[in-house]
Amino acid sequence: MNQETIDRIRKFSDDRDWEQFHSPANLAKSIVIESAELLECFQWDEEGYDLQHVKEELADVLVYSQNLLDKLGLDADEIVNMKMAQNEAKYPVEKAKGSSAKYDQL
DSSP states (O other), X not given: XXXXXXXXXXXXXXXXXXXXXXXXXXXXXXXXXXXXXXXXTTSSOSSSOOHHHHHHHHXXXXXXXXXXXXXXXXXXXXXXXXXXXXXXXXXXXHHHTTOOOOGGGO
């Protein structure tokens, strides 16, 4: 996300004094709840989904994720790159390409 969007998310919560409710546990729960709502968009039809509804639920996941990053003092780029390095080591191209097997099954 760009800085303008991050600032908008922060302002939204600040203006409403919602920071008090943003414990790491509450934010993690909210991410899971919104993720379930995102999954619900595809529950009975994997192709005939409502894209607008998908965008709204995905945005909710991203907003809560940004709030959790803020609460824990984390940088999205840093933790994503850390995880990508781990994934690259677990799933080397020569073993994983074209396979959906878990790393310990490659």
